[in-house]
Amino acid sequence: MFGFVERAITQVGTTTVRIAREVGGIVVLAFDVLRALFPPTLDGRELVKNLYKMGNQSVPIVALTAFFAGGLMLVQSAPFVEKLQAHALAGWAAGYAVLREIGPILIALMFSGRVGANNTAELGTMTVTEQLDGLRALAIDPIRYLIVPRVVAMVVMLLALTVIGDLVALVGAAITAKAVVGIEFSTFIHSVVDNLKPYDFLHGIYKSMVFGASIALTSCYFGVTVRGGAVGVGRAVNAAVVAAAVSVMLLDFFMTYWLG
Amino acid sequence: MIELAAVRKRFGRHAVLDGIDLQVPTGARLGIIGPAASGKSVLLKLVCGLLRPDAGQVMIDGTDITERSEEGLAATRARIGFLFQNYALFDFMTVGDNVAFPLARRGGLAEDEIARRVSARLRAVGLAGNEAKMPAELSGGMKKRVGIARATIAHPEIVIYDEPTAGLDPVTTSKVYDLLRADQETTGATVIAVSSDVEALCRFVDTVAFLYQGKIRYQGAAQTLTDAPDPVVRQFVRGDLEGPLEG
Amino acid sequence: MRGLIELWGVFVSTIAGMIRGGRPKGEIVRQMHAIGNKSMLFIAVTLGFIGMVMIYQACMQFNRVTGDLSQVGVQFIRLVTSDFAPTLTGMMLATxxxxxxxxxxxxxxxxxxVDALRMSGVLPVDYLIVPRFIASVVMTVVLTTLGGAIMYVAGGLTAHYQFGVNLKIFFDLSLLNPAHLSLGLVKAVTYGAAIPVVSGFCGLRAKGSSEGVGWATTAAVIGSSLAVLLLDFILSVAGFFVLGEALR
Incomplete structure (x- = not known):
């Protein structure tokens, strides 16, 4: 009995210490990245290369996700809409949920699973094969050279993907509305345009910038702190996607309050 | 008797094996050598059905195994012991459970009988009393020997060794080959071994096949390998820099 | 396309493997611990926060339009049971x-x-995927229940303390009916089945060395997340037509 209690307390303690260390490490990395951005001496070629690669990796997946996310929100609101016989509300309800919450969150989660995980694996492999030490030996700052372009590219890319994704999601919702509930496209479009404000769209976009930064920093942090060879890389990828998911949910909470 | 007839295997566009004909009589010891990535491991995995050929036949004692389902192959595989290149020890099991695994899966033996055979087998490979350790606690040479113990615990009629001594120092290499030879002499099993250490391998096997560009380029007695008439084989075996050997 | 057919093959042989047996002793319990217990905190935190956010957004919107917040609670629990709890739990577990x-x-x-297993006459699907499959189906249902409860309570407290909604009015279960519960349960079971099959399939397809494992891990996260979304869409549309009246 006491053995169990003791184990539980030990577990809580070590988990807390581990989380504190990881959060601390990510914050320190964030400051390093910010410092490296002033004055802005960004390696342009590295940035473009990363943007291209990340866009390539994620556009199809994000489009597919957004399409279904839009459709889903419509199906969820469908029973309510049917009950009230209020077809004019469908676009508003689905659009509001998609633009403010579901769109940015789902796109961020997918982005983290595809681009973030890949980034961790890449940096992790470089770390275990001592390539980062190699850069330091050549007096090249790995943060400036490797991390900063990736962080900037991920923030920009997630922002762009969310803009595209929002549109695709609305299309998905409109098609589902027609196919499942039988709502005409014109009714749907009116419902969206009349009831949603540009701020609803911006609300989601502001969030996506913060999500992009947090996904980028967590994935880079877990990449450069890999230990223990190939198995370590797998573990780091796993830890990075989990940490990114938690940080997206937490930041979403604070951003929602802050943005109103 | 193991027979391969006109076996082809390609991965993507690259034809790894391009018409292999090979016979290994029962009780023979065959060594397979060849440049890196010449398909030696692929050939071994074809023999026990871990890979399937794109064309051709793989016969064990007169029956073709290429058409068999995964379940149907179980009976054939029970007669084969396989030492994998990187040991392939189950990292979630103790050393004892690893060695016991082929026997335990087969069933029909009491647990204390299995335990007795496992400790006898581990003693034979020089690792007595290491049953409770985890594979991660062992050195490379020890892992190799655990792998050998696991491959031979069920007295298989055919034993396949993929790089039994890669990454081992010369003394350990000799010890491992002594062990393999002693084992083969007591059981009379058919042995196929792949190794990059041609010299050590030749002291263990009777005949050697040289795999090159998807084909068996040369097959002959192990003792006379350095005097093979084929200049490609000669160059490979002697390690000359100049010669007809490509890539 | 060929990948999808192979994936289906893995699913079929997983089902067959449940009957065949041949999984290691005690493995299901071990996997339940690895999948369930170790995800509890993760699910609790993420679903709790998103529950608060959803209620916050909903109340803001209702305030803007009608100002009547009495319906928020009853509608929220219906959406949580029939969709949010299983799907968000599924998305989190996919990760x-x-x-x-x-x-x-x-x-x-x-x-x-895996080859060494096959050499001992073991089917990798039976030995590796089946125990994870069974554990995942059970634990996804359990975690969905936990996540849904936390979401509901967190949402209720947000409505009460931020928007002054009476707790009794919010925690009103009278409009919840078996249709919502069964749709939610079907979703949880389906995701619980899909995640280990998709990720196990990705794992068995890994090639090469550490890069191969990295590839498999990324593919599994994306593949199972997409599977959850796609199945959610299919099941939600099916639910809308089959359960129709009952969901309203």
């Missing part, structure tokens, strides 16, 4: 559990441990 399964099985594949 955490999917990546874990693919990394484990993928590293066994590239170190030839």
């Amino acid at each position: 955490r559990v999917g990546a874990g399964i693919a990394a484990e099985i993928g590293s066994m594949k590239v170190t030839e441990q």
Whole structure:
């Protein structure tokens, strides 16, 4: 009995210490990245290369996700809409949920699973094969050279993907509305345009910038702190996607309050 | 008797094996050598059905195994012991459970009988009393020997060794080959071994096949390998820099 | 396309493997611990926060339009049971559990441990995927229940303290009916089945060395997340037509 209690307390303690260390490490990395951005001496070629690669990796997946996310929100609101016989509300309800919450969150989660995980694996492999030490030996700052372009590219890319994704999601919702509930496209479009404000769209976009930064920093942090060879890389990828998911949910909470 | 007839295997566009004909009589010891990535491991995995050929036949004692389902192959595989290149020890099991695994899966033996055979087998490979350790606690040479113990615990009629001594120092290499030879002499099993250490391998096997560009380029007695008439084989075996050997 | 057919094959042989047996003793319990217990905190935190956010957004919107917040609670619990709890739990587990399964099985594949299993007459699906499959189905249902409860309570407290909604009015279950519960349960079971099959499939397809494992892990996260979304869409549309009246 006491053995169990003791184990539980030990577990809580070590988990807390581990989380504190990881959060601390990510914050320190964030400051390093910010410092490296002033004055802005960004390696342009590295940035473009990363943007291209990340866009390539994620556009199809994000489009597919957004399409279904839009459709889903419509199906969820469908029973309510049917009950009230209020077809004019469908676009508003689905659009509001998609633009403010579901769109940015789902796109961020997918982005983290595809681009973030890949980034961790890449940096992790470089770390275990001592390539980062190699850069330091050549007096090249790995943060400036490797991390900063990736962080900037991920923030920009997630922002762009969310803009595209929002549109695709609305299309998905409109098609589902027609196919499942039988709502005409014109009714749907009116419902969206009349009831949603540009701020609803911006609300989601502001969030996506913060999500992009947090996904980028967590994935880079877990990449450069890999230990223990190939198995370590797998573990780091796993830890990075989990940490990114938690940080997206937490930041979403604070951003929602802050943005109103 | 193991027979391969006109076996082809390609991965993507690259034809790894391009018409292999090979016979290994029962009780023979065959060594397979060849440049890196010449398909030696692929050939071994074809023999026990871990890979399937794109064309051709793989016969064990007169029956073709290429058409068999995964379940149907179980009976054939029970007669084969396989030492994998990187040991392939189950990292979630103790050393004892690893060695016991082929026997335990087969069933029909009491647990204390299995335990007795496992400790006898581990003693034979020089690792007595290491049953409770985890594979991660062992050195490379020890892992190799655990792998050998696991491959031979069920007295298989055919034993396949993929790089039994890669990454081992010369003394350990000799010890491992002594062990393999002693084992083969007591059981009379058919042995196929792949190794990059041609010299050590030749002291263990009777005949050697040289795999090159998807084909068996040369097959002959192990003792006379350095005097093979084929200049490609000669160059490979002697390690000359100049010669007809490509890539 | 060929990948999808192979994936279906893995699913079919997983089902067949449940009847065949041949999984290691005690493995299901071990996997339940790995999948369930170790995801509890993760699910509790993420679903709790998103519950608060959803209620916050909903109340803001209702305030803007009608100002009547009495319906928020009753509608929220219906959406939580029939969709949010299973789907968000599924998305989170696709990340955490999917990546874990693919990394484990993928590293066994590239170190030839899967081949070694086959040499001993073991079918890798029976030995590796079936126990994770059973554990995942059970634990996804359990975690969905936990996540849904936390979401509901967190949402209720947000409505009460931020918007002054009476707790009794919010926590009103009278409009919840078996249709919502069964749709939610079907979703939880389906995701619980899909995640280990997709990630186990990705793990078994890993090739090469550490890069192969990395590839398998990424593919498993994306593959199982997409599977959850796609199945959610299919099940929600099916639910809308089959359960129709009952969901309203």
